[in-house]
Amino acid sequence: VKSQDLASVFLGGIPVPKSRDVSRVLVLGGDRVGVELAERLASEGLQVVLLGEPGPTMQNRNVVHEPYTALEELRGYVGGFEAVLKTADGPLTERVGYVVAAGPARIVPKFAEYGLSEGERVLSLTDLEARLAAGATVHARQGNWAHVALLCGLVGEVEPALFRRIVQALEELATMDKVQTYVFCSNVKVAEAGLERRYRESRDRGTIYFKLDEAAVLEQSPEGVTMLFRDPLLGEEMELVPDLLVVDESLFPPASLSPLLATMPSAPAFAPFLGPESLRFPGVETPRAGFYAVGPSRGVYSPELIAADVETVVTRLTEAFAFQRESEKGEESPRTVHTSVAFVSGSSLPGPPHVDEARCVMCLTCVRLCPHGAMSFVLRAEADPESCVRCGICAAECPMQAITLAPRNEEEDLCRKVETELARGGAAKRIVGFLCSRSAVDAWNFCEPEVKRHVVPIPVPCAGSVAVSSIMRAFRQGAAAVLVAGCFKGNCASIYGSALAEQRAAETGRILETAGFFPGRVVFVPCASNNVGGLIWAVRDLEESLQLVEVKA
Ligand code: SF4
Ligand code: SF4
Numbered sequence: 406v407k408s409q410d411l412a413s414v415f416l417g418g419i420p421v422p423k424s425r426d427v428s429r430v431l432v433l434g435g436d437r438v439g440v441e442l443a444e445r446l447a448s449e450g451l452q453v454v455l456l457g458e459p460g461p462t463m464q465n466r467n468v469v470h471e472p473y474t475a476l477e478e479l480r481g482y483v484g485g486f487e488a489v490l491k492t493a494d495g496p497l498t499e500r501v502g503y504v505v506a507a508g509p510a511r512i513v514p515k516f517a518e519y520g521l522s523e524g525e526r527v528l529s530l531t532d533l534e535a536r537l538a539a540g541a542t543v544h545a546r547q548g549n550w551a552h553v554a555l556l557c558g559l560v561g562e563v564e565p566a567l568f569r570r571i572v573q574a575l576e577e578l579a580t581m582d583k584v585q586t587y588v589f590c591s592n593v594k595v596a597e598a599g600l601e602r603r604y605r606e607s608r609d610r611g612t613i614y615f616k617l618d619e620a621a622v623l624e625q626s627p628e629g630v631t632m633l634f635r636d637p638l639l640g641e642e643m644e645l646v647p648d649l650l651v652v653d654e655s656l657f658p659p660a661s662l663s664p665l666l667a668t669m670p671s672a673p674a675f676a677p678f679l680g681p682e683s684l685r686f687p688g689v690e691t692p693r694a695g696f697y698a699v700g701p702s703r704g705v706y707s708p709e710l711i712a713a714d715v716e717t718v719v720t721r722l723t724e725a726f727a728f729q730r731e732s733e734k735g736e737e738s739p740r741t742v743h744t745s746v747a748f749v750s751g752s753s754l755p756g757p758p759h760v761d762e763a764r765c766v767m768c769l770t771c772v773r774l775c776p777h778g779a780m781s782f783v784l785r786a787e788a789d790p791e792s793c794v795r796c797g798i799c800a801a802e803c804p805m806q807a808i809t810l811a812p813r814n815e816e817e818d819l820c821r822k823v824e825t826e827l828a829r830g831g832a833a834k835r836i837v838g839f840l841c842s843r844s845a846v847d848a849w850n851f852c853e854p855e856v857k858r859h860v861v862p863i864p865v866p867c868a869g870s871v872a873v874s875s876i877m878r879a880f881r882q883g884a885a886a887v888l889v890a891g892c893f894k895g896n897c898a899s900i901y902g903s904a905l906a907e908q909r910a911a912e913t914g915r916i917l918e919t920a921g922f923f924p925g926r927v928v929f930v931p932c933a934s935n936n937v938g939g940l941i942w943a944v945r946d947l948e949e950s951l952q953l954v955e956v957k958a
Contacts, residue, residue: 482694567656694777
């Protein structure tokens with residue numbers, strides 16, 4: 406297989422853009438949120454390519470809404486994406502600077518999960534909402550009262566957004582004459598503004614809630630559904646034949662996320678959503694520069710949070726656009742238009758990776774492993790400086806050691822630093838501590854001098870940037886033990902940087918053991934900026950095993 410063919414699997418094979426334009430934005434919308442976002446951005450002067458129904462009121466000439474039906478493929482980088490969009494007449498390519506995933510959740514009723522089929526007396530929640538909106542009423546088959554039962558998470562998860570819709574439907578049913586409502590649930594989630602109050606009000610109005618401990622039996626016949634269940638409060642077997650049974654629904658991320666996830670090698674670690682659930686990616690941020698996730702694209706369904714997402718994206722994109730216009734007028738010197746992950750404040754991070762073409766064997770390891778989708782291979786391996794967060798994972802994993810982070814010879818610099826610091830520390834400093842600049846450096850600064858007395862601290866951009874060769878070299882330079890400290894795994898800004906660091910520590914331990922040394926001389930320690938406990942215990946353990954301190958009985 407030609408290396409270029411392989412590259413297209415990961416990146417679609419377009420080179421790092423020579424110039425960037427953030428004035429055009431692709432909004433993957435499809436409902437009210439996408440349309441609102443498109444209009445807000447367009448009114449700020451940005452050109453918006455909207456994938457989704459524009460709606461009858463959309464007049465803004467800055468919104469391009471050809472009848473696009475799907476995003477087929479996305480290539481390139483922030484400020485220079487190429488989006489291949491499907492139309493009835495074939496694919497069209499649009500060039501955009503940013504991509505915002507703002508599509509609605511895919512809603513799938515749980516008929517199959519309950520062993521039911523849709524029918525006149527068995528509806529999905531969406532169908533019920535449509536009928537209520539159309540002014541339909543519920544009729545009793547027998548007697549004066551109509552009985553409506555709503556299922557709410559008897560199987561699967563229930564988002565607060567789904568329970569809010571159920572409460573809304575109960576409120577509308579309560580306006581009808583002689584309708585008795587029941588909710589069958591396992592747990593309800595009310596973690597949304599005002600939802601608990603509305604839930605209590607529905608009970609006060611007469612809705613009966615059954616929180617079932619055991620599964621209900623649902624027997625469907627042409628006449629409707631017979632529900633057999635055990636009331637947990639009375640401890641009695643009960644039967645209900647509702648006039649209408651409403652089935653709840655599962656929420657899935659928008660289908661339009663797939664082409665975006667395909668551009669991020671780290672996506673399997675956090676899919677199906679576009680961003681990891683981590684403090685490193687607050688709100689709409691994603692690991693990929695130029696991608697933003699709104700609402701269901703990041704697993705958020707509350708209207709308040711979605712509105713806040715829209716606000717954040719409008720602010721970020723208009724700021725970048727304003728900056729571009731200032732730069733074009735020559736009033737500002739050019740600078741980065743976007744950085745996806747906040748760099749470590751105050752630390753001197755290296756520059757973007759440099760690939761030594763003479764060493765590169767085109768194995769594409771760097772392309773496959775870059776968590777931020779910043780590495781491309783078009784004729785040669787190259788990192789997009791706007792998308793790269795300088796984590797150093799590519800350099801640590803390149804089998805040919807062809808990648809260095811500027812300043813060039815970073816590996817050499819790191820080793821020289823270790824050597825110099827070990828020499829400066831003399832006999833007392835025997836432990837080399839590679840400290841992630843995003844977490845461990847801060848934790849280290851909180852430690853008491855007593856903890857630091859035997860350790861040479863070496864800040865690194867990410868624990869994942871410390872190669873096995875760097876650890877082994879530290880031993881050759883005189884270290885008695887090596888400690889690699891990085892973020893907790895779910896909180897690593899480079900997604901799997903900490904996991905790689907832990908693997909490499911274990912691998913180095915096995916090498917030491919094979920050579921006849923104690924494998925515990927190299928350890929990985931997960932920590933957070935405000936959590937010094939792990940670091941302290943790891944240092945103490947190493948000191949004891951090296952007999953640098955007296956072990957008290
Ligand atoms: S990992 Fe190293 S050898 Fe492989 S493609 Fe990247 S730069 Fe070349
Ligand atoms: S340094 Fe990190 S973000 Fe930059 S190209 Fe290498 S792996 Fe990707």
